[in-house]
Amino acid sequence: MIEISKLENVFGIKKLNNCDLINQNTIIYSPNGVMKSSLTDGLLAISLDQNPRDVFNSIPASFSIKNNGVSITEITTPKHLDLVIFKGEDIFDTIFKDKEMAKIVVSTALKKQYEVQMASIKDKLDLIKTIFAVNVLEEKKGSKNTKIDEFFSMFHGESELQKINSVFTTIHNDITDDCSSISYSSLFNAKTEPILNDNSFKQKCEEFQKLKDVKLNEKIFNSAFGITQLENSHKSLVTNKYYEAGHMLHINDEDLDKQGVDELIEDSIKTAYGSEEMKNSFLAAKKVLDANKDSREIISAITDNKWLLEKLAKPSEFKIDLIFKKIEKFIDEIDLLRKDIEVAKLEIDKIYIEAKKTESIWRSVIETYNQRFNNRYFDIAISNQVNAIVGTQEPVFTKVLKTSGNEINDEIFNRFSSGEKRAIFILYFLFEIKLKNMIGIPYTIIADDIVDSFDYKNKYAMIEYLSELSTDTNIQLIVLTHNFDFYRSTCISLGGNLNSRLFAYLDTSEDVSLFNANSSDYESFQLFRVWKTRNDIPSLIALIPFLRNLVELQEGETSANYTMLCDYLHFNLNTSTLSLNGLSSVYSSNGIVHTSISSSTSYWDLLIHEAKSITSPVVESDIKKKLILGLFIRLASDYFLLEKYRSNNAGANPIIAVGQNWTKQLKRLSLHYLTLDEKKLYDRAVTVAPSFIHVNSFMYEPLIDVGSEKLLSIAQELITANSL
Numbered sequence: 174m175i176e177i178s179k180l181e182n183v184f185g186i187k188k189l190n191n192c193d194l195i196n197q198n199t200i201i202y203s204p205n206g207v208m209k210s211s212l213t214d215g216l217l218a219i220s221l222d223q224n225p226r227d228v229f230n231s232i233p234a235s236f237s238i239k240n241n242g243v244s245i246t247e248i249t250t251p252k253h254l255d256l257v258i259f260k261g262e263d264i265f266d267t268i269f270k271d272k273e274m275a276k277i278v279v280s281t282a283l284k285k286q287y288e289v290q291m292a293s294i295k296d297k298l299d300l301i302k303t304i305f306a307v308n309v310l311e312e313k314k315g316s317k318n319t320k321i322d323e324f325f326s327m328f329h330g331e332s333e334l335q336k337i338n339s340v341f342t343t344i345h346n347d348i349t350d351d352c353s354s355i356s357y358s359s360l361f362n363a364k365t366e367p368i369l370n371d372n373s374f375k376q377k378c379e380e381f382q383k384l385k386d387v388k389l390n391e392k393i394f395n396s397a398f399g400i401t402q403l404e405n406s407h408k409s410l411v412t413n414k415y416y417e418a419g420h421m422l423h424i425n426d427e428d429l430d431k432q433g434v435d436e437l438i439e440d441s442i443k444t445a446y447g448s449e450e451m452k453n454s455f456l457a458a459k460k461v462l463d464a465n466k467d468s469r470e471i472i473s474a475i476t477d478n479k480w481l482l483e484k485l486a487k488p489s490e491f492k493i494d495l496i497f498k499k500i501e502k503f504i505d506e507i508d509l510l511r512k513d514i515e516v517a518k519l520e521i522d523k524i525y526i527e528a529k530k531t532e533s534i535w536r537s538v539i540e541t542y543n544q545r546f547n548n549r550y551f552d553i554a555i556s557n558q559v560n561a562i563v564g565t566q567e568p569v570f571t572k573v574l575k576t577s578g579n580e581i582n583d584e585i586f587n588r589f590s591s592g593e594k595r596a597i598f599i600l601y602f603l604f605e606i607k608l609k610n611m612i613g614i615p616y617t618i619i620a621d622d623i624v625d626s627f628d629y630k631n632k633y634a635m636i637e638y639l640s641e642l643s644t645d646t647n648i649q650l651i652v653l654t655h656n657f658d659f660y661r662s663t664c665i666s667l668g669g670n671l672n673s674r675l676f677a678y679l680d681t682s683e684d685v686s687l688f689n690a691n692s693s694d695y696e697s698f699q700l701f702r703v704w705k706t707r708n709d710i711p712s713l714i715a716l717i718p719f720l721r722n723l724v725e726l727q728e729g730e731t732s733a734n735y736t737m738l739c740d741y742l743h744f745n746l747n748t749s750t751l752s753l754n755g756l757s758s759v760y761s762s763n764g765i766v767h768t769s770i771s772s773s774t775s776y777w778d779l780l781i782h783e784a785k786s787i788t789s790p791v792v793e794s795d796i797k798k799k800l801i802l803g804l805f806i807r808l809a810s811d812y813f814l815l816e817k818y819r820s821n822n823a824g825a826n827p828i829i830a831v832g833q834n835w836t837k838q839l840k841r842l843s844l845h846y847l848t849l850d851e852k853k854l855y856d857r858a859v860t861v862a863p864s865f866i867h868v869n870s871f872m873y874e875p876l877i878d879v880g881s882e883k884l885l886s887i888a889q890e891l892i893t894a895n896s897l
Contacts, residue, residue, distance in 0.1 A: 183215035220254035377458035382483035643670035678880030688793035744811035791881035
């Protein structure tokens with residue numbers, strides 16, 4: 174919540190006088206061009222840790238503000254104001270791209286559950302990655318420059334888990350040979366793999382493999398059943414505990430137990446590798462490798478493990494086989510970790526199912542909007558609702574048609590009226606308020622003409638919403654408006670929850686001055702009830718526009734009373750003969766006390782006297798004085814034109830037919846007699862007190878829109894110009 178004690182040179186506000194009148198919940202009525210946008214933009218800039226300047230001469234701003242008790246000036250660093258600012262001139266089409274808006278959507282409980290399960294998955298994935306990094310890539314535990322992510326990139330999948338699972342769905346063959354001396358990273362890297370896949374090398378490897386198979390087959394069966402088939406059959410018998418049951422395997426007229434078969438296979442392979450033909454074939458393959466400087470590790474590996482050469486005939490397959498060989502001792506541990514991950518994934522699936530059912534805060538806000546405000550066409554939806562609710566993605570808000578749920582594109586949206594587009598504005602207002610309430614610290618809402626272009630239903634729905642907000646002790650409302658009907662309605666609705674009702678006007682020094690308007694005069698007809706019992710001339714004069722409206726409603730425009738009252742609101746050929754005593758019957762029929770009416774003094778002379786008796790300063794909330802000044806300016810303007818016409822036409826009166834607009838016709842006949850300065854005076858006069866002033870006697874907006882100093886200044890100019 175903010176307290177302003179000084180505000181100078183802020184976006185057009187030269188100086189804000191009486192700013193201490195802004196107290197807690199405050200509404201400020203300000204004519205256009207006085208201060209609304211400047212105050213709003215200035216506070217916004219300060220809240221963004223900026224120093225505003227005067228827009229006309231670039232003088233740096235000077236200000237002193239308290240935000241929740243903390244003092245902030247132009248030299249404070251950093252600056253911060255807890256504000257929510259809404260300007261009616263803005264139509265928010267991209268408002269929901271604010272990252273903070275995610276807080277509205279996310280379910281705190283589901284997000285916490287999700288984060289717990291994801292942390293569990295991450296821990297187990299890290300353990301699996303460590304097993305691969307240490308045992309396959311031969312990295313040290315805790316190594317920072319690990320290549321494990323690059324390692325897993327060779328497997329399919331978008332996530333780490335998918336890639337790890339892809340490892341275990343990859344087809345591979347078990348390696349029975351000892352691979353402890355073979356370095357995976359040395360054998361398979363960016364330099365060696367092109368060599369391993371070279372056609373000339375692969376051809377030599379294939380020739381070596383075929384020769385080995387021939388030698389082995391000759392030793393064992395001399396048939397199509399070779400060493401590979403024997404190894405596979407033997408492994409299957411061991412797994413199925415064939416030998417443990419006391420059975421033997423009959424090979425080459427011999428009955429062999431498990432150890433005997435193992436020795437047969439081992440001796441056969443040694444004998445095969447030791448033949449002259451095999452040596453020559455090995456050297457031929459090695460010769461291909463000798464031609465490349467990057468093949469040293471490969472040569473070393475196949476020299477120590479001659480069986481490796483035949484495996485390298487298919488390097489891609491052996492690469493996978495070697496990976497599984499390196500982690501074979503950890504398969505059970507990895508399987509347990511993977512099962513735990515699957516359990517966590519099932520829990521996450523449950524969270525997502527629950528998220529689909531969750532009515533999050535964003536939905537309650539939209540429901541509140543639909544209940545309060547009128548919007549025929551569109552709704553707000555979240556295209557990634559489930560992921561947004563559990564906090565895995567930022568929410569993507571979209572405008573959708575209420576009838577079909579289809580997204581509204583820019584072409585359709587731009588065809589809506591400004592009032593219809595403001596449905597988005599209202600939703601943003603509700604979302605921002607909800608977001609601030611979730612944070613839980615006191616804050617200030619600056620509402621700057623927030624109902625512009627609203628229809629009446631939404632206008633008054635917003636007033637009711639502001640009324641509810643005004644009861645929240647954590648919220649300070651500062652409502653700015655140039656619409657007096659909105660000002661009056663808001664004052665009535667908020668009632669005792671409004672601490673300050675203010676008017677803002679430019680004074681003669683071009684400073685903006687705030688005036689206390691804490692009066693029920695602007696909210697009800699109590700003002701007229703007071704005037705009708707005062708029995709003084711200012712009150713009797715001030716009641717004339719109101720009486721004219723009542724008579725029009727009661728008797729119609731053709732009644733004698735209506736015609737007579739019109740003569741009191743314009744200076745025509747009858748006005749100089751009028752007295753307040755002539756209104757006795759009208760006053761009496763409306764319960765107005767009028768015993769002090771002087772029958773000897775003309776109405777026009779009384780009005781002149783009252784206008785002359787008003788001196789500066791005039792309290793802005795003194796409607797009676799402003800109304801008398803307005804009436805005087807209206808009649809004095811007509812008098813000015815009439816006298817100009819007479820002086821230029823030998824004292825003759827203008828001829829204006831009955832039923833024609835007196836002021837309009839008088840202006841047509843007389844305006845060309847005025848000098849340039851006189852025309853300027855007349856223009857100023859009819860601007861501040863137009864001929865339809867009496868039509869607005871229930872609201873007074875034309876008079877309230879003009880500061881009292883301007884009214885008084887023009888009245889005094891007309892007194893001088895008319896020699897009154």
